[in-house]
Amino acid sequence: MKRRYSPYTLPPWLRQIRAVGVQIIIPLTIFQGIRTVFFPTTFDVLLLGILIGLAIALRYDWI
Structure with a gap:
């Protein structure tokens, strides 16, 4: 069975990096x-x- 991805299972420091990445990726693109x-x-x-x-x-929270 495939496990569902949940960003809440990530460590706090990795969630912070992901949040910054989401904010930066659109202007950079x-x-x-x-x-x-x-x-x-x-x-x-x-x-x-x-x-x-x-x-x-x-x-879309794929990664």
Whole structure:
């Protein structure tokens, strides 16, 4: 049987890091998106994709 993820089972210091990450990821993703529009490199596009995936995962509590 699959265990359900619950952020309340994490240690307090890890919950704090996750809370800060949730607040920082959206502005960082927007900045990277603007940077990718002006200076598109392969690394920027890959980084933007990773940041978007991370933002969605944090938003929907997948991680």
